[in-house]
Amino acid sequence: MGLASQEAINQFKALMDQVDEPLKRTFKNVHQGYIVETLERFLKAREGNVTKAHKMLVDSLNWRLQNGIDEILAKPIIPTNFYRGVRDSQLIGVSGYTRDGLPVFAIGAGLSTFDKASIHYYVQSHIQINEYRDRVILPTATKKNGKYIGKCVKVLDMSGLKLSALNQIKLLTTISTVDDLNYPEKTITYYIVNVPYVFSACWKVVKPLLQERTKLKVQVLQGNGREELLKIMDYPSLPHFCRRSGSGSSSGSGSDTISDCYSLDHPFHQELYSYMKQLSGVNEPKEPAKQGSVHVEVPLGGDPENEEIHKTLESRIEEASKP
Template sequence: MGTYSNDAINQLKALIDQVEEPLKRTYQTVHQGYQAETLARFLKAREWNVTKAHKMLVDCLNWRVQNEIDNILTKPIVPTDLYRAVRDSHLIGMSGYSREGLPVFAHGVGLSTYDKASVNYYVQSHIQINEYRDRVVLPTASKKYGRPITTGVKVLDMTGLKLSALNQIKMVTIISTIDDLNYPEKTHTYYIVNAPYVFSACWKVVKPLLQERTRRKIQVLSGNGRDELLKIMDFASLPHFCKREGSGSSRHSEYANDRCFSLDHPFHQQLYNYIKQRSSESETSQPIKQGSFHINMPEPAVEGTEIAKTIESQMHKFEKGNGISGSLDRLKIKDNSDHRTRNCP
């Protein structure tokens, strides 16, 4: 980091050092010992404006306290069948690590339906994955590689996108807004794979709306991206939908048992068992009851809403003008610098 960056980090640190409990305690949970990297993330999200970054971080800390986020990893979603339904309809998982030690998170953008549980369960589960990543996965990787690892890479599978998926934009927007405001700059690179024909045209509409820094993070790969991704990770770390030769999803391939979205995958087994163990060790432990962990839902940013409407309008043009029935190419991207939630077709 340059002198300008270091000066901004030092200024922000001086301001954050003045916060009192309980904000100070939850701030420790956020930075996990990597203060400079954490402060830099919030500064990047606000174009290195110290005043705006300070407000963003304090707002984040207040959100965490008000919603008891520090305790969310002691709140398992039960019964297990309900959690399995959440996992089967919100397709996200961790498939491995890049050669640089960055965790690889896979997202089944096109096949996620969000129709097996209430909004609160999906939000709870998403935040639990975020917190497990930040408190367990990233610190473990940092120790292993002997350097701070505070970001990961995301591989977004566009297989199966349909026009009906527009109905899920509200759910995706809620999750993305939570990430934008409270987990900024956690993704080093977005890799887009299995993008259908209409993606390129819709991408032309959305791309100019993104910040340049965000555009540089996005790489649209040919087919399932297998060959390109093998340049940065070993075969074992590839998401299952990238392991087939050529293009297309491997949803029904010989790698179906390696689906990192499934509750049976080692990542989700470790995560779920970790939460159940933390719950049993909690001083205030009570018999686990069914019921979601309610989070105050943020208002989506105006910019994100406008982008979502632009995408929807573009897709309807495709449907009417090209006879493409039920086809939608939507890509979820976050630009944390200005609260924007992106759903790029």
């Protein structure tokens, strides 16, 4: 069980049994029937300290209540054409599953522009994917595999990465803070592929700042990572940018566009969007309309580790912009 001893789990569970009913209700959406495994995640995020883990979880549950996170899947971004713009500029999708049954999230870190909508839409979209993962994808994988599946792997494509992309530091900080405080320990491994020189330069600065448990999750693979990734997943589950013989870009070409899991036309996004529209009862309006974004308050007190990384990256941007 690692950091989460049975005694710590028991203490944590006893504390959670005492929270108010509204917190208990939203906690059900978090643990999906797997209370011990959820408590273990928060304990691991706080180095096994029950008091700190309890505060972290209660703060997260209050954040969910205050921002309507339990209802966020019933608030699709509309109309579809506008949402397509979000998807085209916030590159993320599910390409398949590992042989152990873990969903494989592909992320176009290098080519995401985040320039088709306000920051609130991107935060909303990110949280909706998190919630869909935790409430639909992972429970379905658990049932299919006959064992608990509570985490995923992520493959980050750095094709096209430029230092100018770090001008999105505010948005990236917001998203990482949301994840750090409310969705801890949901990723087993981060595979980084198609790395250009600029990433290598930043990684040399960032790596020494990371906690050991975080560094152990990051694997920088050679080229597009295809050979290494095929050790844990079958070819059809490879993200499209890992299927070429060389280290290609994230933009699919030819038959690869069919399997481009970033696209709104990909089955993952079609199923997600249909699910949200079904929950909301919203049909595509006859006249163009746009629903306002969901403004989610970003909790304070993010991981100091991440704050230090962002400061370092900002200073690197400043250095790179000097003549």
